[in-house]
Amino acid sequence: MLINCLGNLIDLTTPKVMGILNVTPNSFYDGGKYQHETEILKRVEVMLTEGADFIDIGAYSSKPNAEFVSEEEEVNRLLPILKSVLKEFPNTIISIDTFRSQIAKVSIENGAAIINDISAGSLDEKMMETIAKFQIPYIMMHMKGTPQTMMSLTTYDDIVKEMLFYFSEKVVQARSFGINDLIIDPGFGFAKTTEQNYEVMQKLQLFQSLELPILAGVSRKSMIYKPLESSPEKALNGTTALNMIALTKGASILRVHDVKEAVECVKLFSLMSL
Template structure:
């Protein structure tokens, strides 16, 4: 892959339970869905061995982080119990840590109990779609275990979030939301925070594209920016295609996200995302006229 440091990239060092995750160029997070009902699910009804094989391929293709989720957060999704969520994700996290100890594992949950059990099983990062709004104890868990925290913005619950989402100005509203949450995290002694504007979580297609275009605005917050747009409806709906056909559109938007300052791409297709990062590095390092 290209040996470039993006001119727009501010370098970050994230403390993952005593190990440093260095982000001096964009990195990739591979998605592992231990769910039967996600939007696009490569691991649907897969055995543990199949999930480990998929994870190994992602790591070989260049993923720095593997993100494990046990409850679908697609629009309209129903909740499952904490016990069921733990049953789905803990064996995967534990096995991933044993088989790939050098990789960083994140747990995609908004529940403090699930986060704690996953951390004890080997998870290095907590990825919370609610930024602590659903279960504020998750912040204390991250502080206790020195676990970085991905704080995502969403409007409403997954079941209802796409029912007429409204903002005065989506970019400014989310910027204000993050500013307040970062101050709260700091009070709780949580400093290693990554921000995710939450594409598709309580946003119209127009909101999503405004956020993508204005993504660099969030760099003022001086936190790494994670972008999760892989195969989402903001790609599939305008193109009138299904998520399984949305790889090309995903790559196009990944390039735009990188151009606007994304530090982490959360993706289903690691190899293609790494190719975007490499080509974007060449583009950024070409001389200005």
């Protein structure tokens, strides 16, 4: 599977690693940790050195019950960092974590190569039109509601069946706009209980029926640390375990806070398919 990132053809046959760069004060794990330019650039340098294929920059926390952030504030947080990262590391493939079409547009115009949308276009009717205009890869995640309401929307008759239907509709919609490169994200932790997250992980291979790359984002989430009665800070081992399971079930991209460990997962997984 190939995706076109501003002229760079990326082969997802070998799984890739997406490093998370949160520039928000309230992210569930590293909120407020990277606020100054020097700290941010150092963090990006570390992730790239450790083998990150993509850097995913987010300026709006999507944790449950996250505070609302205005579009103006989101762009003011995001744009200087995007420009700074690309100035310092010009060959970096940047993904922007946003559900707003205007933020996507401005980001792409300033060098972003991928848009990562937690709502798959549901929260901004102009998003798919914008993606189609610029023809960059589009990550569509499964979520119900908004970050503020999603955890009250966890009722399903058959969660995987309903998610497959959701993605089928989203793919048809995206193709109708002329979007070529699509990636699906099951949205672990979004409008899902802990038990539902594990059911989705157990059946993750079923999403291969969509014939699209799958992104798995479980890094340090509550589905790991709550069953272990731990915390996000102590959830690296659990994250690594689930990342390997996701790879065996067909994940093409691991979205993580800890790049080195994820890259090691990919290397060891790749040995199994030699």
